[in-house]
Amino acid sequence: MLTFIGRRLISGLITLLGVVVVVFFLSRLTGSPIDLFFPEGAEPAQIEAFNRAYGLDKPVLHQFGIFLGNVVQGDFGTSIWQQRPAMQAALSEMPMTLVLASIAMTIAVLVALVLGSLAAVYRFRTVDRVVTLLSLATSSMPHFWFALVGILIFAVQLRFLPTSGSNSWQSWILPVATVSIGPIGVLTQVVRGAMIDTLSSGYIRNARARGFTGARIVYRHALRNAALPIISVAGDIAAGMVNGAVIVSVVFAFPGIGRLIVGAILNRDYPVLEASVVVVGVSIILLNLLIDIVCSIVDPRIRLT
């Protein structure tokens, strides 16, 4: 177990290094922040001072060397846009995103468990068809449009939800719904597939033969074994939630890493962009590791090597 975790952490670090390299060179290609921060015809001396302060006067490869050295020490440089350490900016926005993603994930899993199990139990019947169609529809829904229609109906027409912000619990409803709508569709399909597999297995037939009722079989016997595929797709879905978080930050002005990333791109704030992508990358790598460990606990047949 420990060697497994160790090896995964090392391979995670290599992946992370790749991410850092890619993001560094991509963001250096996006043009210089000088055009953005200085009016046309600014003093050359001023620009030079700015370049020197942020290390932009050296060749790109040299910049990369310095950057890598600092990154190893956890230093991503100072935000050009917010005038504070980039890592600090990224870390201070992350909790909000984690909370949003956790709530959305919990809701998505609960809804998917109910809908997916219903569909599996009533396979090939109307319930199943409706659930399947519904789940296809939710995974065909663009986040941003769902969010806007939500605003149109609940904020503009009915007026019982705010259009933006994050101050009251009401203002969380639409963002959470927006982030969880896609995952609900995908997870429902996964739950349905997994439940169909387990419900047709021998031990379930055995349980039925011993006289257990339908509902009890579903939630006591089948769900446990159906948990595995559900947990293993959760990692991919969590990564996808960052996409939702970006949209939510734009549409609802909702705080979090999405808002920071969009702001960093628009302000050509390299340090913050790099720090945020690395923070997101680390979270996803850790989450995937956690998922593998949980899978091996749920199903001891899986050996971690």
Place this chain on the structure above:
Amino acid sequence: MFISSPLAVASAAWLVLVVVLAIIVAPLVVEQANHQTIGLRFFAPFQLEKGFAFFLGADSLGRPIMLQLIVGARTSVLIAIFAVGISASVGYAIGLVSGYFGGWVDNILLRIADIIHTVPSLLMALVVLFVLEPSILNLIIVLGITRIPVYLRTSRTQTMEVRERMFVEVARAMGASNWRIMTREIAPLVFPTIRTLAMLEVAAVILSAASLTFLGIGLQRPDVDWGMMVSDGRAYLKSAWFVAVFPGLVIVLTALSANILSNWLRAVEDPAQSTLFFRAPKKKKNVEAGK
């Protein structure tokens, strides 16, 4: 079986309609779609007095929404066909090689796929598109490359499984070369999965492209995209709902059609999993009714 499923027929019909409009009608109406008529600002939908072009209303600059949707269809069709085409064929091929030979090539390719996978797709595309000039071609390149790992992993796993089967062994015993085994023996068996996945990815790519253009990155006028139209209508949600709602509806319909067709393809391959296209086997009533 295809004809007997109204849902699959309707989805296919919608996709065909979108493609036909995009290829044949869109080039004819580009200019008219971008023509601004301030007098017709927020012209309400479902009226025919200004002509069929204005049936779905006009946006904040008096441009006909119907025609913009058609021009936007061209963008979506181009992106969907080419981005999915690039990523599917590249991922399919690399996955075959990687899964067949294994070893260090496999390790490196998998590592690269991991890197692309660790950065959320929208984030990756945002960063890349901010570098490149906004154009349909660049959108295609970005979406084409970022979606490769999806196919690569699938094709690789399948290849590794098929590689061990008896008929591959037989082919090798009969002196077939690696190339021949890969292309003639293994590839045809991996193909159906890739095809189903590609259909699924059509929906995903259309949604990603729309998200990017909604964020204002990736495309500029006179190119039109559905996501861009939603973004234009966002500011006028209170006064003119239709400007943002119609393009979104078209996105949902198109993505849903692709998803349903993908589901249908899977149903053809594995009837046990599908519900939309197969009737339940008839059972005796009392077995079902007994609680």
